[in-house]
Amino acid sequence: MSRERRADRTRLPTVGPLPSFRFSHVHKDRLSNRLSLWSAEHRSLPIVTFILALPVGSSADFEGFEGLSAMTADMMDEGTGNLTAIDVNAAFARIGAHLESDVSADATVFTVTVLAKFARQALSLLADCVIRPRLDVADFDRIRQLRLTRLVQIRDMASAIADRAIMQVVYGTHPYAHMALGTEESLRQLTIETVKRFHSALYCPSNATLIASGDLTPGDFRQMATDMFGAWADAPCQIPEDGALVAPPAAPVHRLVLVNKAGAAQSEIRIGEVGLARSTPDYHPLIVLNMILGGQFVSRINMTLRQEKGLTYGARTAFDFRRGRGPFILQTSVQSDGTAEAITTSLREIDAIRTDRPPKLDEVEVAKAALTRGYPRNFETAEQIARAMAQLVLYGLPDDYFNTFALQVAEVTVERAREVAVVHLHPERLATAIVSDAAIVTPQLAAAGLGEATPLLPRL
């Protein structure tokens, strides 16, 4: 570009050819106790992230003991060997780190990020915590009480209540209906013995994958893993039937429910149905479809509810692809006097994309570009790369998945996007959950012909 050049404001600049990108090479190994080791080098900064991933989440909670998997994960940094809970956390803090645990419906994932010079200490602490937790009854009582208190606080959080309400209505008695935290009743059923039983049955090396990403060679990683995790006994894992794969209900328990919050400043709305598993062959057409419907700022639903009508700060849709069939959910929070209008508009948009206003060619092209062109920014940090590898592990995706993603999205045609809308969105199965002031919302629902909402008290 020459010094004299001045931008041409009569048209947007053209965008040149896309630079190429390749995901780091995934190196796989296995210890003699059958613990899988996956690593990817990423040497730009002296940082390492370790992840220990178990394909065991809240859908594996023993029946009547909802919250068990999350409670068990939470107990892992509450003491090991001679170290108390405080000692463990002090040891992590001395290396500038902490142990993070995430329990989703399908998985339990422990994450530690540290400066590379502390990689050995971090891995050693991680091993002590997860393999040899103290599981003292006093720590258990304290942690359970904190989780019960969390449930009390959630009663006041309209967005969390709405999330619970929609899952309960859509999934009925399926393991996906309950949240990882569990309920007051189920938490009170738990004992330290249940936690010990869950830990010994499901935390075993053959069921786990240890992941490293960052400034660490596969050779050094193997050596460290052997030193720290080699003594983890290869006891047979007692994996129960996979709750995630139980067939979900064919129809929601109710079509329209209302959780009354007198004096609420807004209406939290969720509209959803049972969606698809991560293994669906329609995955890529569905994420393209979702971009058009509600997956980005310029999606139909956000443009209508926010940019045209000003009813909300934002609205979005998502397919939550899980090991079993996860939900498709639209979520928004709208001004209370616009509740019925927002619901009617949302339902119409979902219906329209499979009937009178199917995805258009330019919409499909924009969605595909938005999904693929900025893709490398998902892999900037050691932790992002480690979490990406955990996705490969937990959903059985091929090693080169991230390198073929853009190609697979590029192959999605407008016909495929239209087809998956017709096949996988079911207006007759959609359930709507509202958390708001019933006195304000109920007359609107009647006037809009949406009918009478069933009052719901979410299980907490």
Place this chain on the structure above:
Amino acid sequence: MRVIIHEDHRLPMVAVNIWYHVGSKNEHPGRTGFAHLFEHLMFEGSQHYDKGYFHPLQEAGAALNGSTNPDRTNYWEVMPTNALDLALWMESDRMGYLLPALTRQKFETQRDVVLNERRQNYENRPYGLATSAVVAAMFPSNHPYHWMTIGETADIKAATFEDVREFFRTYYHPSNASLVVAGDVDTADALERVRAHFDEIPAGPKPLPLQTSVELTSERRLLLEDRIELPRLYLAWLSPAMFTDGDAEMDLLSDLIANGKVSRLYRALVYERRIASEVMAFQNSRELAGFWQIVATAAPGHDLAELQQGIDDELAKLAAEGPTADEMERGHAQVEAQFVYRLQTLGGFGGKADQLNAYSVFLNDPAYFEKDLARYEAVTAVDLHRAAQRYLRTDNRIVLSVVPKGKLSLALPHSTPAVVS
């Protein structure tokens, strides 16, 4: 306009980040919330591309957003390197040519969107208006930190289309902006591209810095009713402004006192005595002044008087004895790690481009990173001990009790109702 180019060739990406040195501190009573409302209007199209700001950039693979705080407004795009010109074109068009495309209808719709943002993120969220009550009590009504960036509902409703023009002319031009281009670029080439897009925009007048002062000379006790079940206590003190002496000390003290299981208050109130369900502390570093805050939520069956006594006991102990060697070691380890972690992300909120602009706008020194780390590394146990004694006293603070509606007796004694709207 200051322009900073930062080469980082790790990924085929580039980040564009613009800061305008204007925030809610530049607003006036009766017109609060305007800087943030204005930020929304920056995404509604400009003279030469009047079809919304997101569409062409998302199609090019960009992530983009903006935010407003009391001190500044930032806008950013992160995208593949081939879309750099597009981002510069879009940013320069809204800097130079926003007003011709702005209509009354866009303005009114975004005003509704912002009112809904306020309802969603503040009014309908437990404890959502507590910080508003704290800053209103801490900073006098003529101080620019007296109000929250989101603004008061009545003020947002009172904002007019005519206010927009004046605000744009006062604050949105090159002399009040700082631009960072960071990523897989060549410095000379990137600079040429910036010139091609921004040189034509008149520099404009530089707004004058604000002159303010504030002090707290007594403890003020307030109460706020909310739709909650568990009472919560907010303790807030004035503290040093961003990057000034004592700012790093207060930041380190927040970790030592209340962040993580090993911190003093977690250990005493949550782990041992179990009278609190959660506790946190933070230094709010701002350009004109800071404030340092402890937030503690009661455990069921326990009250705010117990929490206050427990917190004051721990603060008194710290003021008497100072920090331990272990605490200093942990504090410095955390700082070292955090500074390295900060280098991982190129763009977006808190990424490298954003950090460079923070140093540029607030310190006039984009290369301040090393010095910033050094000011934390230099902090000794004696410094922390002194800072705790100097700032965290019982006679110069705001104490806010947030209690369930109708249960005023759960507030600390002698509390008066806080003003929020």
